[in-house]
Amino acid sequence: MSQSNEMTVGQAFMGGIWTEIPVLRLMLGLCPTLAVTTSVKSGLTMGLCVIFVLVCSNFVVSIMRNLLKPHLRIMMFTLAIATFVTIADMYLKAFLPDMSEKLGAYIPLIIVNCIIIARAESCAAKNGPIVSIVDGLAMGLGFTMVLCFLASIREVLATGCISFSDSAVLTILNPIDKGGWFTPWRGMVMPVGAFITLGLMLGAVNQLNRKKM
């Protein structure tokens, strides 16, 4: 992938949302994608955390990009990222304890999420703060979109409905235990469902891209 040194705000935004959408195009950040997409709610929480960390770390990295020595670069990136992940983790523990319990170790694992280091390296270390922030926001949004899409497929097939909280449940396929016709696919919440759904999704995206050309 060739990337010019200077990007405009518009390019950065479109890049994150479609042309270089993480996960689907770049194949980055697969671990959290597969692990947290058992329900839309946890996918969304994870996505928001990633947006927060990505925007903040891109901003910090782009501010100090002229001070960095080449061999210490990656070290500084990871330290900046680790700091913001700690903030996000503490916020979740304080305000959404049940979500924090459910996501467990996957929130701290944002530190080693390749998307964030890749963006720090290929965008924030070369561009000014404003472009970097927009890029972080767009990449984060693209990531969140993929997470939510994958999570909604898995949750609907696994339970027949999407639940945002105990009271707000959106039933799409009426499951059999509530008098409907749909037998929930238990495998969808398991690792099998994650891998196969993502595989088919990538296949579908490839097919779409090929038709356009």
Add this chain to the structure above:
Amino acid sequence: MDTLQALLLGFISIVLINNFVFTKFLGTCPYLGVSGRLDMAFGMGLAVTFVTTLAGALTWLIDNLFLIPYGLEITRYVCYILVIAGAVQLVEMYLKKFFPPLYESFGIFLPLITTNCVILGLCLFLNLWEIRSFPTAVVLSFGAGIGFTMAICIMAGIREELELVDIPDCLQGAPITLITAGLLTLGFMGFAGMIK
């Protein structure tokens, strides 16, 4: 005798039943990226095993000797990532000096594994599972590395065969690898419940 049995059970459980790749999705990026050829996959697996064992032991010691007694848990993630990056650097320098052939064969994998989620994931899970004995921590770290090596080698073996197979165009490359991985996890689910 009891402790030995517990250690052995812990080892088997983390290699087969709670395999990090198949049940926790950790290390999926190298698992899909480097599994193209069997020899490369094996090299990656060995490098990861080495660093996980070292990093698991070190972070356990730091956690239990410094962070918890002095109430510094808030700096845990920063410490972990520093220890892992440091351990990788150390291993790299050591190998370069004393075992140049081994260093050559690891090649680019060594710096890459700093951002391998298996390692940070293992350190975090050791903390989450509240492992309070040092030998258990070391055995689990080693087991996690072995589990990763096994998973990536099985995958590489399958992918070498897949190259000869006629796959629909749109599924070529990453998609078919993911689907294969899904079927593999289905197989490994059979081990669930083997040890309570």
